[in-house]
Amino acid sequence: MEDAPRGLRESLKRVAVTLKEADIPFALGGSYACWARGGPEPVHDVDFMLREEDVPRAVEVLAAAGLRPVDPPEDWLTKVFDGEVLVDLIHHPVGRAVTPEMLERSSEMSVDSVRMPVLDATDWFEMTLLALEERYCDLARVLPMIRAMREQVDWDQVRRSTAASPFAEAALLVATRLNLIPPVDAAPVAARPGEIVASGGGIARSGAARRGGTKGGTAEGGKTEGRAPEGIGLRVGKKEDGREPAGQVDLGGKLDLAEADEYLAGELHERLAEDPRVAELGLEVAVADGCILVEGEVATDDRRRAVADVLAEAVPGRLVRNEVTVIGRATAADGTTKVETIS
Amino acid sequence: MMRIAAVGDIHLGTDSGGTFAPVVRGLAGRADVLLLAGDLTQHGLPAEAEVVAAEVAGAPLPVITVLGNHDYHSNAEQEITAILTAAGVTVLEGTGTVVDIDGARLGIAGVKGFGGGFAGASGTDFGEPLMKAFVRHTKEAATRLRYALEALDCDTRVALTHYAPIPDTLIGERAEIYPFLGSYHLAEAMDAGGAALALHGHAHAGSERGSTAGGVPVRNVARPVIGKPCALYAVGSGATVEGARMAAPSPSPSVDLAAPTAP
């Protein structure tokens, strides 16, 4: 439509080159990442993914390159204008931090003849499907993207990490029934011996609301900025996928597995708050199909491991998906922090 | 103008050495005082307080803090206070301190605060002893904050708490847990005590800005909320007296750290 794409592509390349020259790690995200991977060309805006701690420096170098920064009220991205073109710098897509691992998974591709890292296709679909929500769940927009990128995606991974979202589940069901993507892998987690079956396939969850939980953009053109309500997070590293907890630990720490899922989710949430190894009140626990999902952010890798340990002791034998991310924190008060004058 | 750097909920663990010191050092010349809004530690362990102390020791500006619920978790709040105090940090709990900034006097009154909820949806001093103790702990904290604010002899007053005084800065948190995140009694105290600015933490998923019914600007400076190492605020107008020194805490030097269920 119109001549928007041309301007968008020029801005995309300008931003990518500027970030590359400044050695700021990033990945092209949003609908342009989909375009780079064979999807329809977007007509709206340009999205880059980068770590929160790199955002101030990115804004600084982009401003120096003549772009105009704006400070939006949203807490999960910032924006710069290149003339009329809006470029989003996203550090918390669907509520989760952009991690170094995520940026490392991206692949170097040529985008309109400029080489740049493009978000991994599996990550891309996790975000896009988690961005679907009650007001923005138009599968007519999602299906062409699935067609375009399907062979680049680990769909079992996408299914696992979006399991808590009914909208993602619906999109994946349609895609499966249309034979666009392979059916669910056999031997599902719910069939493990001794497991209680999730009541009605529902998902029970417990935990704090997440940052920016109810805010969000649109799923337009596959934008990743909308947030799935209470969305399940992104994977942290392939190594840990499907990892099982250690098994037998002392019986005193076990929880009653016959408990209804919502109580179990609540109890596990409390365990994580009360156990001295974690003591984290902001983690969210969901129990779905016999699988325990835990998400949220912790400051260090040790604490992330402690989450897995505590859950393994509380519900031995259960499959625990540890979707907790470790947030890299900027450790210097950067010069660009704005001073608010209180009058 | 007096420049305040503020952050809460840094949650340092024994593995966090070296993560906060650069933030503190970076404030040299950019802020006149650093206010920490509680939850300095992850589990309230003295060993963690030692890490915090090492990170802020030799800070290029006065560091003033309140403790948070995490800092009480191991029943070692007194020891933590002592460790921080030895490192030069002013720990406030129902007390205040005045910092002289090029002749302008910035007064900070602080208290951990507590939950209880907000007008129309709050706990009351009624029923079981535990419920009464809960609500009384909040009311006491609010009263002490008010007295500490009123006792400050200064040009500009700032209220520092861990728990939130208003629901506006909790937006993003689940409404069901608001009563565990703060209390309107704290806002009442801030209004009555003539605060020019109120800073709090605790609500990691909340929002940065709000204001009390009496018009006191409130900022939630929890680290995950501000999304940067610390927030910077400029308050008050310059005055004319000279000197830059840190006054002794006023008025009561004995830091009384009441446990939530203590009478």
Ligand SMILES: [Fe+2]
């Ligand atoms: Fe906290």
Ligand SMILES: [Fe+2]
């Ligand atoms: Fe807290």
